[in-house]
Amino acid sequence: MIKGRGIKVGLIGLGSMGKNHARIAAGLPGLNLVGIADIDPAAEAFAKELGVPFFNDYKDLLPLTEAIIVTTPTETHLATATDCLNAGKHILLEKPFTGASARARQLAALAKEKGLILAAGFIERFNPAFVRLLKEIKGEKIIGVDIKRLSPCPERIADTDVIFDMMIHDLDLIQLIIRDEIAELNAKGEKIRTKMFDRVIANLAFKTGPIARIEASRVFGSKTRKIAVTTEKYLVEADLLNKTIYLRDFTSPTPSTTPVKPADQLTEEQKNFIAAIKNKEEPAVNSDQAVKILALAEEVKNAC
Structure with a gap:
């Protein structure tokens, strides 16, 4: 020790x-x-x-x-x-x-x-790409958010569904991205490999207008952790796996890459x-x- x-x-x-x-x-x-x-x-x-x-x-x-x-x-x-x-x-x-x-x-x-x-x-909460994302969108008017958290089927699945296993992270993050009350929520779940939900898509509408789509799957072919935020001025995408931020304004088809300070x-x-x-x-x-x-x-x- x-x-x-x-x-x-x-x-x-x-x-x-x-x-x-x-x-x-x-x-x-x-x-x-x-x-x-x-x-x-x-x-x-x-x-x-x-x-x-x-x-x-x-x-x-x-x-x-x-x-x-x-x-x-x-x-x-x-x-x-x-x-x-x-x-x-x-x-x-x-x-x-x-x-x-x-x-x-x-x-x-x-x-x-x-x-x-x-x-x-x-x-x-401590992912450096997410921390940077919050800085990039601070003060901006958010139109919509799309979050994907996808993984292949694990060898061992705990006795819980994909909502509490994976999506729960993004249900936390979305409340930091859009600091507003949820006006409407609908969701669809699929039981594919287990007796519990293995894939779920949730759609949230907030009182001041923004909308969010959150998808979680543990039966996808590859691992993905991405958040895309559309504001009035530009699109910001955070790749939580590769710790990268991409910025794209609506006048240019080519995104720019924003440095992310490394952190565990x-x-x-x-x-x-x-x-x-x-x-x-x-x-x-x-x-x-x-x-x-x-x-x-x-x-x-x-x-x-």
Whole structure:
């Protein structure tokens, strides 16, 4: 383990996302990864690679920590996070947070009662291409937004649909792009490879006029993560995978490329969490925002 001064953080859950978090946390300045917990004994080998103490029961890890990163399966999030909050720990809870807005409200209320940071892990907030996109459209009148998040069918599909697995990121981002109330929403979903929705298209109309189309699919031939924003003056496209911004005004058929400052978004997410704890301020995605995102995801699902 890389030792040093910093917030003492533990990690619960060593799935693929948990391993990514652990690798970054083990070397991040201002963060001291003091332990990892997972119910699978085989996960201990990974913890040993990082030189970090391993626990089969996360409750044995809690006394060593000031904060916890929770990356367990979604169905365990409420119980695990509740235990952490009751133990007085700040939490970074991976998406889709609790998986339901009612449970999220319950958890948010407990965090406020305890005076603790409860951050939601919506990593695309920290994507440098998205950060640049927001700068490019600031002050512009937005006409419409088209978002595509497409992937091939994964080898292992979690027990959730594509709305809560993938689209939920874009239901978060659209509320930052168009800061307005939704006047109308309709959606269509298809069950293609599983018993749950594998492809969903949601159409949103906002009160002041802008419209948005959001498509998510986990049965597409290739991986795509793109946001296109049409304003009165130009079209801006953010390629979230390749971290590139394209600008096209309506007088030229050739787009220009805008530089994007490189950044690792998971690193930025952890840094934001640690800064929120140290400065006693709200994280980039707080629990109230998580409730709002989940409520919108539920609305999309109900409309399918």
